[in-house]
Structure formats: structure tokens, C-alpha cells
Amino acid sequence: DQQVKQNSPSLSVQEGRISILNCDYTNSMFDYFLWYKKYPAEGPTFLISISSIKDKNEDGRFTVFLNKSAKHLSLHIVPSQPGDSAVYFCAAYQAGTYKYIFGTGTRLKVLA
Amino acid sequence: SAVISQKPSRDICQRGTSLTIQCQVDSQVTMMFWYRQQPGQSLTLIATANQGSEATYESGFVIDKFPISRPNLTFSTLTVSNMSPEDSSIYLCSVGDLGQISSGANVLTFGAGSRLTVL
Numbered sequence: 001d002q003q004v005k006q007n008s009p010s011l012s013v014q015e016g017r018i019s020i021l022n023c024d025y026t027n028s029m030f031d032y033f034l035w036y037k038k039y040p041a042e043g044p045t046f047l048i049s050i051s052s053i054k055d056k057n058e059d060g061r062f063t064v065f066l067n068k069s070a071k072h073l074s075l076h077i078v079p080s081q082p083g084d085s086a087v088y089f090c091a092a093y094q095a096g097t098y099k100y101i102f103g104t105g106t107r108l109k110v111l112a
Numbered sequence: 113s114a115v116i117s118q119k120p121s122r123d124i125c126q127r128g129t130s131l132t133i134q135c136q137v138d139s140q141v142t143m144m145f146w147y148r149q150q151p152g153q154s155l156t157l158i159a160t161a162n163q164g165s166e167a168t169y170e171s172g173f174v175i176d177k178f179p180i181s182r183p184n185l186t187f188s189t190l191t192v193s194n195m196s197p198e199d200s201s202i203y204l205c206s207v208g209d210l211g212q213i214s215s216g217a218n219v220l221t222f223g224a225g226s227r228l229t230v231l
Contacts (some may be wrong), residue, residue, distance in 0.1 A: 004154070034219060043116070043204055043222030044155070089155065098143065098208075099170075100220060102155040 003027050004092050006103035014111050019077040021106050023090030026071060030092040034100070035064060035075050038087045047088070048075070080110045114139050118205050118223030125230050130193045133226045135205030140185035145220065146178070147204040155204065161188040195230045202227050 005024045013019045023033070031052050036044035050057040050064045050073065057064050063076045077084055090103040115138040125131050135144065144161040159167040159180055167180035182188040192199055205223040 002154075009152075036219075041121075041224060043118075043206075043224045045222070046219035049219065091155075098160065099157055104152065104154045 002104075004090055004101045004103040006088075006090055006106050008106050009104070010107040010109070012109045012111060013080045015082055016079045019075075019080045019084065019108055019110065021075040021077075021088050021090075021108065023073050023075075023103055024071060025073075025092050027092070027094070027101075028068075028071065029094050030101075031095040032093040033064070033066060033073050034091045034093065035062075036089040036091060036102075037084075038089065038105070044089055077108075080108075082110050082112050084108060085110050113221045114141055114207050116205055116207060116221060116223035118226055120226055121224060122227040123229070125195050125228060127196055127230060129195055130191055131195065131228060132189050132191045133203050133205070135188045135190070135223055137186045137207055141207040142185070143208040144182060144188045145206045145208070146180060146188075146190045147206060147222075149202040149204065149225070151201070158190070158203075161190075192228065195228075197230045200228060200230045 003026050034049040035047040037047045038044040048059050048062045048064050050066050055066050066073045087105045087107050089105045091100045093100050117136045119134050146158040147155045148158050149155050157170050158173045158178055159169040161167050161180050161182040163182045163185055177193055179191045202225040204225045206220040208220045
């Protein structure tokens, strides 16, 4: 039972354009959603998060949107840069469980 | 945030053998976790390493296969026992702060991972 899904395994975007990474979830009890970025041979690093009581959180070039009715969130990167090329994982967390549920990741390639 | 040193970074192992992965953190942390990422799959939680007591395993993972030690607040080991090719994965140590995790404000910090290939 995959509670967090990233249906696009890969995405290519031109430098300077917008990258949109999508994530769907099934458990309406999740309290927080997070995005992690992973470079080859490195561990995932935290990028941005959003509480389930909000619908948008912005941090510089990165914005996460949450649509609770659709159980869907997305990460927008504007403008995209070649250094953004990495695998992006969506994760969900339910307070009190101390467990993060991760998606399968989307490989983003930003073309110069 | 904490800095995690994980070793080995990669290894090639023979079927039936066991390998121990070490996770060293540069500061004391309350929560330590072990994850597995199989090829093309998501990061899956194996267990929570508890200091001074047995680890708490997730469904599908058992202590005999993945024994875990956590002798103090900065160190943990994960052993992959009696390995088979299906155990070929990246194993990741991660840490978090209990208070922050409870509030949802935290995020997990990950080590670079140990890539195991079982022949």
C-alpha cells in the first residue's frame, strides 16, 4: 500500500523555466509534508515543508502547494537552475508516529 | 544540523554473509532511524534505533535479519544478516530531534548511505 506516490519518475526542464514536481497521498491523517533533494552518492537533504493546515509555503525559488481535497501536493522551482538537477522525494508525516513515508522520487534534469 | 558519518559507503558481498553498517553522529540525538532504498523504490523505514534498548522494527523487518545496536546517543550499527541478492540496496542512517519531530517542524538528517551489492 503506497501511501505517498510520485507518478513521474523523471522530468526534464530548460534552465530558467519552471519545474513542477507532483506528489499524491492517500492518508488524510498526515500532518506535514516535506520535500527532500538527493544528489548521487549523498543522503537526501531537506528542502521545504508544509503543514496540512496551510495550502502554500514559499522559500526563495521553491514553493510547495497543498490541495487537501485532492490529496495532492506539488513543488514548484522557479527559475530552475542546472544545480537543481537531482532526485526529489516527497514525504509525509503523521504527528505522534515519528515516521516519515516517502514517495519513490522524481529525477529532475535541468538543461542548460 | 547534525553531521552523520556512515560507513562503509559501498560494498560488494557474497550471498550468505553478513555486513555491519556504522552510523556516527557529531552530536547527541534522541532519534536514530535506519532506512532502505531498493532500486527504483522509495525510502522505507527499517527500524528506529533506541538507545539502551531493543530497536523498534517496522512491519516486514525482523531483528534476526537486521540486528541493530545503539550503545549511546551518537552511534548506531545495522547488520544485514545472511544476505541474498534481494538485500542489494542503499541503507541510510538518519537522525532527528524528538521534540522537533513531535511538532512536525523538524526534518530528518540523513547520512550519505551505504550501497550494498550482494552477489
